[in-house]
Amino acid sequence: MDKNDLIIRVAGEGGEGVISTGDLITQACARAGLEVYTFKTFPAEIKGGYAMYQSRASTEPLYNQGDTFDVLCAFNGQAYDLNRSRLLPGTAFVYDGPGGDFEPDVPPGVHAYPIPMTVAAKELGGIRVKNMIALGALSQLFNVPDLPLQEIITAKFAKKGPEVVEKNLTAFARGRELAAALPKTDPWKIGVPTKKSDSIVLSGNDAVGLGAIIAGLDFFAAYPITPATEIARYVARHLPKRGGTLIQAEDEIASISQVLGASFAGKKAMTATSGPGLALMGEMLGMSFMSETPSVVVNVQRGGPSTGLPTKHEQSDLFLSIFGSHGDCGRIVLSVEGVEDCIGLTVEAFNLAETYQCPVLLLSDGSLAFSTQTIPYPDPASYKLVSRKRWDGKKAYQRYAITDDFISPMADPGTPGGMHIATGLEHDQAGEPSYTAANHEAMQAKRFRKLDAVVKNFAPVEVDGEGESDLGIIAWGSTIGVVREAIARLRAEGVSVKGFYPKLMWPMPVEQYEAFGASCRKTVVAEVNFLGQLAHFIRAETNLRPESYTICGGLPFTPAMIVGKAKEMLK
Ligand code: COA
Numbered sequence: 001m002d003k004n005d006l007i008i009r010v011a012g013e014g015g016e017g018v019i020s021t022g023d024l025i026t027q028a029c030a031r032a033g034l035e036v037y038t039f040k041t042f043p044a045e046i047k048g049g050y051a052m053y054q055s056r057a058s059t060e061p062l063y064n065q066g067d068t069f070d071v072l073c074a075f076n077g078q079a080y081d082l083n084r085s086r087l088l089p090g091t092a093f094v095y096d097g098p099g100g101d102f103e104p105d106v107p108p109g110v111h112a113y114p115i116p117m118t119v120a121a122k123e124l125g126g127i128r129v130k131n132m133i134a135l136g137a138l139s140q141l142f143n144v145p146d147l148p149l150q151e152i153i154t155a156k157f158a159k160k161g162p163e164v165v166e167k168n169l170t171a172f173a174r175g176r177e178l179a180a181a182l183p184k185t186d187p188w189k190i191g192v193p194t195k196k197s198d199s200i201v202l203s204g205n206d207a208v209g210l211g212a213i214i215a216g217l218d219f220f221a222a223y224p225i226t227p228a229t230e231i232a233r234y235v236a237r238h239l240p241k242r243g244g245t246l247i248q249a250e251d252e253i254a255s256i257s258q259v260l261g262a263s264f265a266g267k268k269a270m271t272a273t274s275g276p277g278l279a280l281m282g283e284m285l286g287m288s289f290m291s292e293t294p295s296v297v298v299n300v301q302r303g304g305p306s307t308g309l310p311t312k313h314e315q316s317d318l319f320l321s322i323f324g325s326h327g328d329c330g331r332i333v334l335s336v337e338g339v340e341d342c343i344g345l346t347v348e349a350f351n352l353a354e355t356y357q358c359p360v361l362l363l364s365d366g367s368l369a370f371s372t373q374t375i376p377y378p379d380p381a382s383y384k385l386v387s388r389k390r391w392d393g394k395k396a397y398q399r400y401a402i403t404d405d406f407i408s409p410m411a412d413p414g415t416p417g418g419m420h421i422a423t424g425l426e427h428d429q430a431g432e433p434s435y436t437a438a439n440h441e442a443m444q445a446k447r448f449r450k451l452d453a454v455v456k457n458f459a460p461v462e463v464d465g466e467g468e469s470d471l472g473i474i475a476w477g478s479t480i481g482v483v484r485e486a487i488a489r490l491r492a493e494g495v496s497v498k499g500f501y502p503k504l505m506w507p508m509p510v511e512q513y514e515a516f517g518a519s520c521r522k523t524v525v526a527e528v529n530f531l532g533q534l535a536h537f538i539r540a541e542t543n544l545r546p547e548s549y550t551i552c553g554g555l556p557f558t559p560a561m562i563v564g565k566a567k568e569m570l571k
Pocket of ligand 1: 013014017043044047226311
């Protein structure tokens with residue numbers, strides 16, 4: 001029987017090639033035309049520690065990584081121990097044995113497939129190809145498309161030389177043979193898509209890079225930090241081809257300073273970082289707001305505080321993103337739901353930065369950064385691009401002229417008559433330093449009043465459902481995809497439930513929150529942090545008093561958790 005929605009989890013030790021195995025399964029399924037959604041988690045160490053890659057493939061659209069796996073492939077005893085409680089009757093279990101480092105006591109009702117991965121890899125000349133033995137077995141047992149896999153293996157290892165490719169293909173074939181010799185007792189096979197769609201598979205980080213390129217990125221500076229580095233890697237591959245500049249700066253303070261310099265020079269500029277890097281950028285975010293210099297800062301959130309959990313998922317930088325800086329410092333904060341948003345909202349981040357001449361923070365998270373999803377093939381021409389209001393040279397130039405919409409035209413350096421100072425010191429309309437009470441009050445009002453229009457001009461939220469309902473679930477970031485599926489399940493059981501998904505986190509779309517709250521008997525905010533950060537802002541800024549549902553174990557919610565919480569609240 002084909003299972004239209006199959007989840008395969010590969011787990012083992014960092015360095016054993018777990019991530020490559022999951023990636024190859026995903027690529028093969030995507031190439032075969034299946035929808036995919038993946039989740040991976042790995043240790044902060046380069047070698048050792050628990051690594052896991054979960055690949056969900058379906059003939060239907062997917063919005064999250066699912067509840068739990070249908071198939072577990074364990075490379076070692078630790079992977080088995082950590083996942084044993086989820087080996088429910090009916091699940092399939094592929095493991096390294098005999099000859100692995102553990103002997104499992106397989107729970108009743110589980111379909112077990114021992115594959116001597118270590119032994120077979122050694123027979124073929126090296127433990128390195130253990131993962132390809134496993135991949136071959138998974139391909140044979142669960143119908144992971146064989147031919148694309150061989151092509152993808154060849155492409156993946158081509159840069160390591162023909163000998164490595166050959167060894168891996170041999171190991172893959174051996175894995176298939178070993179599995180074919182076992183009786184298949186479970187009914188599961190990956191589904192076969194009925195229609196071909198015009199789609200691609202991208203990770204959240206790559207999609208942010210693509211969005212920036214589509215938006216017309218000219219300049220990118222960043223300091224490498226997990227889980228944001230892949231954005232820089234993507235931009236490094238594509239920006240130079242279109243004449244742009246990328247700098248790996250010495251730290252995050254330098255990165256954002258360079259971004260502001262490039263933006264002052266009239267260029268569209270961006271940096272990408274994670275929480276610790278954003279914390280360092282606080283001073284220069286103030287500079288961006290004070291000097292009204294557009295900047296785009298991507299923050300791929302990870303577990304904190306401090307160095308925290310560098311490779312783990314968390315949504316805990318909302319406080320930092322909205323208020324991180326000194327003085328009264330404004331900005332716009334957006335948050336992406338999934339890979340498609342990573343393109344569209346990155347373009348939007350540039351448009352907003354250019355329009356409002358301020359810092360725009362785009363929040364992604366660890367789960368989404370590494371997660372790959374199938375999305376419709378993006379059409380760059382379909383995105384509207386906005387450039388800053390530039391000085392027309394007619395009247396004498398005042399860089400910070402107070403206009404009707406509080407947005408002052410900018411003059412690029414070198415524009416005759418457009419010379420001005422962009423300074424972090426308080427200044428008057430001409431840009432000259434000025435510390436009088438009246439001036440500071442007028443200029444702060446100017447800088448904040450221009451942001452009043454953001455909520456009106458940018459579609460800030462999505463409401464899932466109409467009319468009155470018993471429960472309203474509010475979610476942001478990648479938690480939205482989980483809530484979408486939970487709501488579908490609840491509705492299938494007759495529960496009256498609505499969803500509220502803000503993409504504009506700041507300024508807060510207060511009216512939309514309050515209208516949603518008024519239509520729900522109870523409300524809850526689901527988010528992956530300890531303090532309930534969005535719930536805090538909702539209580540502070542709106543008339544809603546939602547319950548806060550938080551977790552912070554380094555992993556995202558599952559749809560089942562949201563369903564359970566909803567039922568508990570409606571009891
Ligand atoms: N034959 C040849 N090479 C193989 C192979 C095979 N059968 N299987 C995997 N490899 C290679 C991969 O190509 C990869 O090499 P590359 O780095 O040159 O691309 C390497 O072995 C690692 O394999 P991979 O499958 O990608 O990862 P893994 O499951 O073994 O886990 C990580 C290793 C990803 C956990 C670890 O290397 C890592 O990067 N940890 C995170 C570090 C970090 O970000 N720390 C935070 C600092 S703040």
